[in-house]
Amino acid sequence: MTRPSKVAFIGIDAADKDLILLWAKSGLLPTFQSLLNTAAWTPTTSPVGFYVGSIWPSFATGLSPTQHGCYCYSQLRPGTYRTERYSVFDFKSELFWDTISRAGRRVAIIDVPRIPPSENLNGIQIVDWGTHDPDLPDRLYTWPTSLASEIEAKYGRDPIGYCNRITRNVEGFTQFRNNLIERTQKKAQLSSQFLQQEKWDLFMTVFAESHCVGHQCWHLNDPTHPKYDSAIAQAVGNPIQDIYIAIDKAIGDLLQQIDSDTTVFVLASHGMGPHYDGTFLLDEILCRLEKVKTPAVQRQVAKALNSSWEKKPIIRHFMQPLRKYIWQPMRDRLWKSDKPIRHALQEPDTSNRKCFTLPNNDVYGGIRLNLVGREPNGKIHPGAEYEAYCQQLTQDLMDIINVKTGQPIVKRVLKTQDHYQGEYLDHFPDLLVEWNREAPIAQVSSPKIGTLEKVFPGVRTGDHKPDGLLFAYGPGIAPGQLEAPISILDFAPTIAALLEVTLPKVDGKVIPAFKTPEPIA
Incomplete structure (x- = not known):
């Protein structure tokens, strides 16, 4: 025993x-x-x-x-x-x-x-x-x-x-x-x-x-x-x-x-x-590759407001007493609602794109394909078209270089379905972008996207x-x-x-x- x-x-x-x-x-x-x-x-x-x-x-x-x-x-x-x-x-x-x-x-x-x-x-x-x-x-x-x-x-x-x-x-x-x-x-x-x-x-x-x-x-x-x-x-x-x-x-x-x-x-x-990654650039990169308009102005305004909250102590000082009673209940209602204001703070043109980003923290970028039969307004058909699109997008991402170092910004692009199976697989990003994190990523370039430069908007350094x-x-x-x-x-x-x-x-x-x-x- x-x-x-x-x-x-x-x-x-x-x-x-x-x-x-x-x-x-x-x-x-x-x-x-x-x-x-x-x-x-x-x-x-x-x-x-x-x-x-x-x-x-x-x-x-x-x-x-x-x-x-x-x-x-x-x-x-x-x-x-x-x-x-x-x-x-x-x-x-x-x-x-x-x-x-x-x-x-x-x-x-x-x-x-x-x-x-x-x-x-x-x-x-x-x-x-x-x-x-x-x-x-x-x-x-x-x-x-x-x-x-x-x-x-x-x-x-x-x-x-x-x-x-x-x-x-x-x-x-x-x-x-x-x-x-x-x-x-x-x-x-x-x-x-x-x-x-x-x-x-x-x-x-x-x-x-x-x-x-x-x-x-x-x-x-x-x-x-x-x-x-x-x-x-x-x-x-x-x-x-x-x-x-x-x-x-x-x-x-x-x-x-x-x-x-x-x-x-x-x-x-x-x-x-x-904290070296390119996730904050990824959506604009995808927009340039697909030749669609960059994310809505409203989304940039929302990011600016959030950045101000994070970086300006005086704003937090005056607003902190109101957070518990006003902002947090409002945030929770809007975050899970179907109201137009929630849509305005995200990308209203997502349904017309072939792919779009999904939140996945920052270490790996997450990309979702707009798949026929899965998304409400799917653009890419499963099977051969899906595979060809993933292959081309992977190559396009691998071609982007960090202007400061001359090195690719992407180490590899993973297909989620190659690594995972399970009940919730269809809820996840289809592609995962693993960044080259040897140096900060701020200015990037490739023949297809031109040159893109943006300062990382977050406050975390690790x-x-x-x-x-x-x-x-x-x-x-x-x-x-x-x-x-x-x-x-x-x-x-x-x-x-x-x-x-x-x-x-x-x-x-x-x-x-x-x-x-x-x-x-």
């Missing part, structure tokens, strides 16, 4: 594996330095093309993005040309801890990103207390529901919120860094409280501060970045390094509280690097890389680097198997190196 292992999982959202390894080996991150010597470790892989928005949903289900349906903050409404905000409440796939809970195991789930709250959980859950860009910023969801008031009374609310809205000077970056350290410390205290509350079969907590600081402060870590400011860097220091050090200490403190008979996973989900980093130790797990990377889809079936629960439907596989130990005599 075997005894089910207890499992503890500590996540670090979007903490870059290269920085972790660099700073661990130099001694700045003693917890990770110790794990390199005492744990099994390996890089992890993410869903190609969609990992930015789908990595945590895929982790939580063991399913590929086209099986669970979530890949971006805004997704296409099927049968239309409109996109709508994708909320965690739109997510319908089974979470692996729900299955484990129903099997009688006791679970504690704290701040796993991009995941809806569960009901009737055999344990506790906290949703979006301190996550990056919380999906539920105005209310703390917990199970049991009475837990929310207890947490808010003891730990307060998230001091960060939507991290794009920081002031970008010495004082602003300093305050941002200090708030992130404070949140890291509170997350450690909150996690410790519930870790010690009882001997959970499954305990999970995720630190998100690495995600926020990577987006906003990459330029202060990278002297080659065009937005690097030596005066600010000298005054503020390196906020990314400071946050990694704080998280390293928090994880070290938690690991000391975990029993030796527990299987422990420490996962940096995916990475971070400079963006994601696909690979993560896993450390694992516990009964039966040998230390050292594993032979091959592990897919993010493999965690759900592996954790379930350690707890002697079988998941009914997963794309991932049980990781052989972490299978259930031999029977106990």
Whole structure:
């Protein structure tokens, strides 16, 4: 007879594996330095093309993005040309801890990103207390529901919120860094409280501060970045390094509280690097290739207003009190409505084009073909015409060069259907544009599009890389680097198997190196 292992999982959202390894080996991150010597470790892989928005949903289900349906903050409404905000409440796939809970195991789930709250959980859950860009910023969801008031009374609310809205000077970056350290410390205290509350079969907590600081402060870590400011860097220091050090200490403190008979996973989900991509140029590139008018003036006005909100602190100062009562309810109604104003803020000519962009975060550009039989006003027929169009468009995109470097701006163009199958495949972009991210993309040129120049309108200086980093130790797990990377889809079936629960439907596989130990005599 075997005894089910207890499992503890500590996540670090979007903490870059290269920085972790660099700073661990130099001694700045003693917890990770110790794990390199005492744990099994390996890089992890993410869903190609969609990992930015789908990595945590895929982790939580063991399913590929086209099986669970979530890949971006805004997704296409099927049968239309409109996109709508994708909320965690739109997510319908089974979470692996729900299955484990129903099997009688006791679970504690704290701040796993991009995941809806569960009901009737055999344990506790906290949703979006301190996550990056919380999906539920105005209310703390917990199970049991009475837990929310207890947490808010003891730990307060998230001091960060939507991290794009920081002031970008010495004082602003300093305050941002200090708030992130404070949140890291509170997350450690909150996690410790519930870790010690009882001997959970499954305990999970995720630190998100690495995600926020990577987006906003990459330029202060990278002297080659065009937005690097030596005066600010000298005054503020390196906020990314400071946050990694704080998280390293928090994880070290938690690991000391975990029993030796527990299987422990420490996962940096995916990475971070400079925000170099051409997604903000992609729609105009497609318009030029198709020789259609560029996006509507209304859309540019909307972008300008959004940019003003992000970049002008005085606007935020006067408008912030009104957001909760006016802007957010209006935004949510318009975002999911069929009213003309919603159309005006997107591309009203999309239905007459052969292809158009879909939101897919920024790392990969997303292109949707206007397909006959799928779109309301389809222009491209499935089959030979579809294949020929994809081939020509791919070549046209590959021909575009970065004027500053002379190199192509596109590394490759992927067809989604070559990499994915599943219930939601027809809801996704057809083509994925993987950018050459070796240098900033601002001025591009090709014989077909001429020269196009535009300044990146966003404020984030860092963006994601696909690979993560896993450390694992516990009964039966040998230390050292594993032979091959592990897919993010493999965690759900592996954790379930350690707890002697079988998941009914997963794309991932049980990781052989972490299978259930031999029977106990």
